[in-house]
Amino acid sequence: MSKLELPKITWCKKCVYPSPSAIPMHFDEDGVCSGCKVGTEKDEIDWDERLEWMLELVEPYRRSTGPECVIGVSGGKDSYWQTHFVIEKLGLRPLLITYNGNNYLDVGWRNLMRMREVFNCDHHIFQPSVDVLIRLNRQAFRRMGDMNWHAHAGIATIPMKFAVEQNIPLVIWGEHGFKELGGMHSHNDLVEWTKRHRLDQLQRGYDWRDMLDDDEDPIQEKELSWLEYPDDEAIKRVGLRGIYLDMYSRWNVKDQVALIKEKYGWEEATEPFERTYRTISNLDDRYENGAHDYLKWIKFGYGRATDHVTKDIRAGLMTREEGIELVRKYDHVKSSDIYYWLNYVDRSEEWFDTIADTFRSPKVWAQDTDGSWHKMNIWDEQ
Amino acid sequence: MLKRRVIVVLYLLDGFMTRSEVFRIHQLLGHPIHHVERLVEWDVDELIVIDISTDTPKFDTDRDDYRYKGPKDLLGFIHQISSNCRIPLTFGGRIRTMEDIQLRIQNGADKVTLNAVLDESPDLVREAAEKFGSQAIVASIDFTRDGDTAEVVTHHATKRQGVTPVEWAKRAEKLGAGEIFLNAVDRDGKASGFDVDVIQSVVDAVSIPVIACGGAGHPRHFLACLEQTNVAAVAAGNTFHFTENAYPNLKTFLKSKRDDIR
Numbered sequence: 001m002s003k004l005e006l007p008k009i010t011w012c013k014k015c016v017y018p019s020p021s022a023i024p025m026h027f028d029e030d031g032v033c034s035g036c037k038v039g040t041e042k043d044e045i046d047w048d049e050r051l052e053w054m055l056e057l058v059e060p061y062r063r064s065t066g067p068e069c070v071i072g073v074s075g076g077k078d079s080y081w082q083t084h085f086v087i088e089k090l091g092l093r094p095l096l097i098t099y100n101g102n103n104y105l106d107v108g109w110r111n112l113m114r115m116r117e118v119f120n121c122d123h124h125i126f127q128p129s130v131d132v133l134i135r136l137n138r139q140a141f142r143r144m145g146d147m148n149w150h151a152h153a154g155i156a157t158i159p160m161k162f163a164v165e166q167n168i169p170l171v172i173w174g175e176h177g178f179k180e181l182g183g184m185h186s187h188n189d190l191v192e193w194t195k196r197h198r199l200d201q202l203q204r205g206y207d208w209r210d211m212l213d214d215d216e217d218p219i220q221e222k223e224l225s226w227l228e229y230p231d232d233e234a235i236k237r238v239g240l241r242g243i244y245l246d247m248y249s250r251w252n253v254k255d256q257v258a259l260i261k262e263k264y265g266w267e268e269a270t271e272p273f274e275r276t277y278r279t280i281s282n283l284d285d286r287y288e289n290g291a292h293d294y295l296k297w298i299k300f301g302y303g304r305a306t307d308h309v310t311k312d313i314r315a316g317l318m319t320r321e322e323g324i325e326l327v328r329k330y331d332h333v334k335s336s337d338i339y340y341w342l343n344y345v346d347r348s349e350e351w352f353d354t355i356a357d358t359f360r361s362p363k364v365w366a367q368d369t370d371g372s373w374h375k376m377n378i379w380d381e382q
Numbered sequence: 383m384l385k386r387r388v389i390v391v392l393y394l395l396d397g398f399m400t401r402s403e404v405f406r407i408h409q410l411l412g413h414p415i416h417h418v419e420r421l422v423e424w425d426v427d428e429l430i431v432i433d434i435s436t437d438t439p440k441f442d443t444d445r446d447d448y449r450y451k452g453p454k455d456l457l458g459f460i461h462q463i464s465s466n467c468r469i470p471l472t473f474g475g476r477i478r479t480m481e482d483i484q485l486r487i488q489n490g491a492d493k494v495t496l497n498a499v500l501d502e503s504p505d506l507v508r509e510a511a512e513k514f515g516s517q518a519i520v521a522s523i524d525f526t527r528d529g530d531t532a533e534v535v536t537h538h539a540t541k542r543q544g545v546t547p548v549e550w551a552k553r554a555e556k557l558g559a560g561e562i563f564l565n566a567v568d569r570d571g572k573a574s575g576f577d578v579d580v581i582q583s584v585v586d587a588v589s590i591p592v593i594a595c596g597g598a599g600h601p602r603h604f605l606a607c608l609e610q611t612n613v614a615a616v617a618a619g620n621t622f623h624f625t626e627n628a629y630p631n632l633k634t635f636l637k638s639k640r641d642d643i644r
Contacts, residue, residue, distance in 0.1 A: 020442075024398055024410030034409050144447040184409055185401065185624070188573065192625045200416040205449025232423065232627065241626060299447060359446050 004368050009301070009376040012036060015310040016323050016378055020363045022300045023182040024201075034183030039314045041187045047250045051089065053190075054248035058090055061170040067095035067122070069170040072159030074098065074284035075112025077253070077268075078174040080260040082245055083119050086172055089249075094172070096123040097162045099154035101285065102133050107267050108283030118264040126158050132223050138345045139217040141352075144204060145299060145359035147341060148292040151285055156202045157229050160193070160240065164230040169239040175251055176244045181307060193242025195229065253280070254315065274335040276304040277326055290337035297331055298356045301364040301375045305330035324378055385644035386608060387427040387615035388633060389593060390622050392417065394433045394475070397441030397452060397459065401620050402434065403571030405524070405539040411623055413443050415450050418463045424629045426469055427644050430495065430563065430593075430617065431460075432522075433475030436538060457489050464490025474522055474563075478502070483510050487518065495522035495563050500550065501536045501543065504557055511558025520561045520593075521554030523547055525580060526568055532580045539567045547580055548587040555588045562588060563617070566596030571620055573599020576607040585612045593617050601635040608640060 010019050012033035019027055026034045061068050071086060071094045073079035079096075086094045096115060104112070116123040133150060140149035163171050173193060178184040178201055185191045199207055208227035211219050230240065245251075257280050260266040269279040273289040282288035282304075289304050297303040309323035318326075342352060357373075365373050393400040398410040399417055411417075421429055433456055441459065444452035453459040456476070464471055473486045474495030483494050483506075499506050500521060511519045524539055525532045525547045534543040534550040543550065551562050564584055566577040574597050581594045591614030594607055598618035607616050622628045636643045 024412055026395070026400075026408050026410050028407075037407075038409070146447060182410075184411055186403070186409070186571075189401070189620070189624045191623075194623075194626045196416045196420050196623075197412070200412040204447055205413065205416065210449060232630075235626065299445075361445065 004366050004374055006366050006374060006376050007363055009364060011378050011381060012310075014320070015313045016306055016320065016327055017182075017310050018300070018302050018306070018378070020300065020361065021182070021302070022296055023178055024184060025182040035181055035310065036183070036314060038179060038183035038186060042250055045187055045250070047248075050248040054243075055090065057243065057248075058092060058170065062092070066093075067166070067168055068092040069094050069172050070097055070159050070163040070166070070168050071095075071172050072097050072099070072155060073112070073115060073123075074155070075108055075115060076282070076284050077257050077260060077266065077280050079115070080111070080264055080266050081256040082172060082174045083115065083121070084260065084263070085245060085249060087119060087121070094121050095166065095168065096121055097159045098123065098125040099151070099158040100125050100127040101148070101151040101154055102127070102130055103148075103151065103285040103287055105269070105283050105286050107269055108285075111266055111283065114265065124162065126154075126162070126226065128154070128226060129223070132219065134345055135217040135219050136211065137341070138347070139211060139214050139219070140206075141345075142216065142355055143214070144206065145295050145356060146204075146292060147295075147345075148285065148287055149203065149206060151288075152202050153206075153208065153227055156198045157227050160242065161226075161228070161230055164234050164238050164240055167238055169241060171240070171242040173242055173244045175246045179244075180246065180251070181310065187247055190247050191244065193244070195235075198229065252315075253311070254317070274337075275330050275333050276308050277330065278304075278308045281308065286337050287341060290335040291341045294333075294335055294338065295356060295359070299359045299361055299364075301331075301361070302327070303331045328377070328379055383642055384614070386613070386642050387593075387644050388604065388629070388636065389428045389430055389595075389615050389617035390421055390426050390629065391430045391432065391595060391617050391619040393619055394431060394456075394459070395435055397443040399623070400434065401571065401623065403620075405434075405567050405570055407571070408434070413448070413450070413452065414459070415462070417623070418467065421469060421629070422467055424627070426629055428470045428472065428615070429467075430472040430474065432495065433473075434538065435476070457485055460486060460489040460491055472520060472563075474520070480506060480510060480513070483514065487514060493518045493520050493561070495520040496559070497522040497524065498537050500554060500557075501541065504553070507554065507557040507559060511560070516558050516560030516590075519559050520563050521551065521557075521559035522563045522565070523550050523554070523584075524565045524567050527566065527577065527580065532577075532583075535567060547584050551584045551588050551592075555590050559590065561590055561614075562592045564592055564594055564596075569597030572597060573603075573621065575599070575603040576611075576616070578607055578610045581607065581613055582611040591615065595619075601632050604632060604636060605639055608636070608643075 013031040014036040073096045136150040137147040141147040208224045293304045312318045393402050399414040401409040470492045472493040473491040576597045585592045593615040594613045595617040604616045
């Protein structure tokens with residue numbers, strides 16, 4: 001029997017990120033990824049100066065009454081840190097906004113509910129109709145292999161929309177995720193929120209209107225107005241701008257989590273996740289470390305464990321060898337929340353697996369004559 | 383009065399829109415299609431697309447979970463964006479032959495930029511200018527600076543030419559180029575401002591329009607270049623990717639300061 005030829009995958013020489021990947025990433029001639037390279041900028045930056053820049057930046061947004069900025073919060077570790085930073089370091093009065101996509105874990109919901117108790121600010125929660133959400137879950141899973149598209153879109157839309165409606169020009173985001181993981185930008189870019197990034201990266205090109213022409217899981221225009229992003233005229237009228245905190249303040253997850261636990265009683269997950277070793281991430285959405293992430297494995301051959309290991313190697317918390325063992329342990333696991341989701345959307349596992357397989361990237365996977373799928377693995381690399 | 387233009391440059395690497403720094407560091411910013419959509423909404427004066435891929439050309443953006451089918455190659459991309467785009471389009475990068483030029487123009491490019499050709503086959507510049515008209519041929523001139531000396535480099539800034547941008551620009555004009563696209567390699571992606579000295583020296587030396595690029599990071603940099611030189615156009619890549627409505631905001635700023643902005 002001839003040996004199955006596997007597509008070529010390369011991994012960053014410093015972290016464990018693969019190419020091809022789910023996020024735009026570039027490798028230099030030494031085989032080091034742009035994410036690792038951008039990470040090293042942090043040691044060169046004068047962060048005290050950055051804080052001064054940020055204080056200067058927010059100065060025109062101070063008001064004598066009412067909220068001075070909007071923070072989109074999930075109740076996660078970053079939400080707590082952002083809110084703490086904005087109140088304590090910037091001296092601003094934030095208004096907290098949450099998109100509730102109906103996927104909260106109990107511990108994540110407790111953290112969210114605690115925010116208005118431990119921080120002196122108001123908190124709005126937007127919760128779409130569960131019936132619409134179920135149709136969006138199913139439709140997006142069938143069309144893009146991602147039941148959580150509604151969550152990406154909701155999180156990227158609701159805070160900006162609300163800021164426009166409330167006439168609050170400043171929105172403060174936390175980490176620029178694509179910069180942090182993939183090295184999309186330099187910290188010197190002082191990159192801000194854009195409509196283009198929202199549509200292209202966070203929503204993978206799909207906007208709410210694209211969800212209206214589906215026969216199997218029909219959704220009416222009138223049901224989705226909450227996902228309509230403000231137009232340029234409104235953005236200009238309000239002077240809307242979204243800035244990323246991690247361009248101005250060095251992001252240190254370990255210290256930040258210690259602080260929010262101690263000061264505000266933030267809780268991490270009590271139960272371990274099936275697809276990653278971290279218990280501090282993605283508590284707002286049961287599928288982010290589970291079914292949604294399993295689909296990343298199906299599509300691109302890696303998952304959240306690779307993401308978390310990459311971050312922890314760069315932060316000096318583990319070696320590459322230790323990381324590879326964790327990738328080997330977790331990335332392929334088919335998590336049990338898939339059955340919870342299938343019950344939620346009233347579909348079968350066979351339906352799930354058949355659709356999922358149509359999204360396997362030919363740049364990663366090869367199928368053997370017996371129907372099984374194979375790919376190159378980081379622990380086999382030379 | 384001829385109005386001065388503000389031009390957007392889009393670098394493509396394997397089909398991805400790319401942040402470039404000193405021609406060496408590249409970071410992928412995403413799929414260019416939504417950027418072009420925004421440029422159309424902003425009604426930009428002109429778009430220059432430069433394919434900076436050095437390996438075998440490939441368009442690697444395609445994925446099954448993305449809204450748009452990625453084009454398979456550069457011509458597919460040109461076709462995709464030119465079909466619903468009224469913006470004057472210039473394409474550059476990887477152009478070596480008359481056929482390369484012809485294919486780009488046939489698929490929707492209004493102009494092409496020639497860089498390595500100026501070194502490898504200068505006669506092609508003349509022939510292309512005769513065939514398509516000088517207005518379609520832009521000489522792309524990259525330079526590095528060492529103290530007071532500026533030197534032309536070609537082939538992604540890997541090959542030194544041992545001549546000044548002024549000499550190279552005069553030669554390009556003589557060969558029939560209709561415009562000069564002048565880019566400062568050392569300032570690329572540095573957001574430290576335009577190299578106004580070199581820019582003005584080239585503007586003084588030729589009678590064709592000069593587009594200045596390299597170093598823009600703040601609206602004041604564009605203004606300084608327009609005030610201190612006689613360039614026909616200012617251009618930038620990275621800075622238009624970083625903030626919301628960066629282009630219209632820049633235009634509003636420049637128009638509030640000068641009355642010669644298109």
